[in-house]
Amino acid sequence: MHFNNLVMKTMFYLKCDEVLFDLKGFISELEYVLVEVNEKGIPQKELGFNRRGEIIHIYPSNKFKFGKYGIFDSNIFETNSIKNDINKEEFYQFWNNITL
Secondary structure, three states: OEEOOEEOOOOEEEEEEOOOOOHHHOOOOOOEEEEEEOOOOOEEEEEEEOOOOOEEEEEOOOOOOOOOOOOOOOOOOOHHHOOOOOOHHHHHHHHOOOOO
């Protein structure tokens, strides 16, 4: 989309859980991961949560295991089949409140 000579990137927001992925193979307490994916299907950011709703994984980050590489960083998601599980505002409510 173009808006006053600015290019607005389309981003997708996914909730990846144990039903779809073996997350416990990465971090044993990991219940689900919120993933921001760009228009090319490449993950940009990840937030991983435990059963209590606490953030236990952040990508990119130097603070957490897999923070330099991400859990889904080697995946390319098929953007024409992505259904947003959450919206941008919900994702950034978590992202903007983390302390690195």
